[in-house]
Amino acid sequence: MSSKPELLTVARLAPFLMQPLQGAFTLHERLHEEDPAAFTRIAGNIRAICGSGESKVSAELIGQLPALEIISIMGVGYDGVDVAAAKARGVMVSHTPDVLNDDVADLALALMLNVARRIPQADQHVRQGRWPAGPMPLARKMSGARLGIVGMGRIGQAIAARARAFGMSIAYTARSAKPALPYAFHATPRGLAAVSDFLVVITPGGAATRKLIDADVLRALGPEGYLVNVARGSVVDEGALITALQQGTIAGAGLDVFENEPNVPEALRALDNVVLLPHIGSATTQTRGAMAARAFANLQAHFAGTPLPSPVPECR
Numbered sequence: 001m002s003s004k005p006e007l008l009t010v011a012r013l014a015p016f017l018m019q020p021l022q023g024a025f026t027l028h029e030r031l032h033e034e035d036p037a038a039f040t041r042i043a044g045n046i047r048a049i050c051g052s053g054e055s056k057v058s059a060e061l062i063g064q065l066p067a068l069e070i071i072s073i074m075g076v077g078y079d080g081v082d083v084a085a086a087k088a089r090g091v092m093v094s095h096t097p098d099v100l101n102d103d104v105a106d107l108a109l110a111l112m113l114n115v116a117r118r119i120p121q122a123d124q125h126v127r128q129g130r131w132p133a134g135p136m137p138l139a140r141k142m143s144g145a146r147l148g149i150v151g152m153g154r155i156g157q158a159i160a161a162r163a164r165a166f167g168m169s170i171a172y173t174a175r176s177a178k179p180a181l182p183y184a185f186h187a188t189p190r191g192l193a194a195v196s197d198f199l200v201v202i203t204p205g206g207a208a209t210r211k212l213i214d215a216d217v218l219r220a221l222g223p224e225g226y227l228v229n230v231a232r233g234s235v236v237d238e239g240a241l242i243t244a245l246q247q248g249t250i251a252g253a254g255l256d257v258f259e260n261e262p263n264v265p266e267a268l269r270a271l272d273n274v275v276l277l278p279h280i281g282s283a284t285t286q287t288r289g290a291m292a293a294r295a296f297a298n299l300q301a302h303f304a305g306t307p308l309p310s311p312v313p314e315c316r
């Protein structure tokens with residue numbers, strides 16, 4: 001029998017994470033999905049799980065792994081992990097906060113600029129040879145506009161720092177007010193939307209934030225307002241958003257995340273007032289490398305018996 005601990009991967013992980021994992025563990029790559037019969041035979045040996053922010057680690061899967069000790073997620077969001085079931089079994093859960101703040105905040109600003117200044121459409125205007133026939137219609141200025149941030153955590157604060165350089169006025173909502181921050185607090189997303197030109201969503205996913213942005217919030221944002229979602233698709237009522245975009249209830253949307261990824265509704269893809277990205281918030285070589293290093297460091301620390309660099313708050 002191998003002396004290395006056995007680890008189940010629950011996502012297609014990047015080579016720069018697979019390589020160190022292969023050195024330190026006996027790997028079973030998505031065996032629960034690829035070969036359930038073989039998985040059943042080795043399930044009792046699995047001591048670790050490694051996955052991405054989008055991975056599902058259900059109570060049922062945890063229940064099949066009696067020797068499981070740690071779930072290491074390469075991502076800050078861990079809404080796919082049943083943390084209560086893990087905790088009930090004494091299984092640690094870790095994630096990779098902070099190292100991706102810059103990338104996700106950069107992308108939020110990029111989506112705001114792209115949707116308001118209609119950059120994808122302007123690029124097409126040039127590529128398709130339409131420029132000689134006339135200029136683009138005028139767009140919407142972003143600098144100096146009112147920004148509302150739904151979720152003023154690590155990434156929300158990085159978005160606010162960038163927006164300040166654009167001379168934007170900044171307000172936010174969160175579970176609690178942050179008196180140390182120089183931004184106005186609103187108790188509800190609806191109240192915040194009513195005083196925002198751009199509403200950027202950057203809360204965790206999961207049951208507590210499901211459809212936090214609903215038809216009411218979109219109505220409050222209004223026909224001059226733009227929605228940007230870099231959080232999770234579950235936080236926005238996608239049906240209500242499509243209706244609002246079709247009917248001009250809001251001006252437009254920039255979306256990095258969707259309810260049923262990687263499937264994006266045809267009704268959304270058909271709209272001209274949206275910019276759609278395939279969940280690339282942290283998808284740079286530099287940041288994914290840092291996230292992989294942290295995910296591996298959490299596993300290494302666990303098996304060395306030292307404190308984890310970044311357990312999720314519920315496991316601290």
Ligand code: NAP
Pocket residue numbers: 076077078097098100104150151152153154155156173174175176177202203204205208209212230231232256257279280281282
């Ligand atoms: P964080 O530091 O934990 O901040 C989360 C913020 O959301 C906090 O301000 C929190 O309020 C607020 N919040 C939580 N539940 C809420 C609720 N029910 N209603 C209103 N506000 C609520 O997390 P982070 O590091 O900034 O990351 C945020 C999320 O971004 C992640 O969980 C992940 O889902 C998403 N993300 C997406 C990508 C991407 O690729 N698009 C990449 C990375 C992360 P309090 O401060 O009052 O607790």
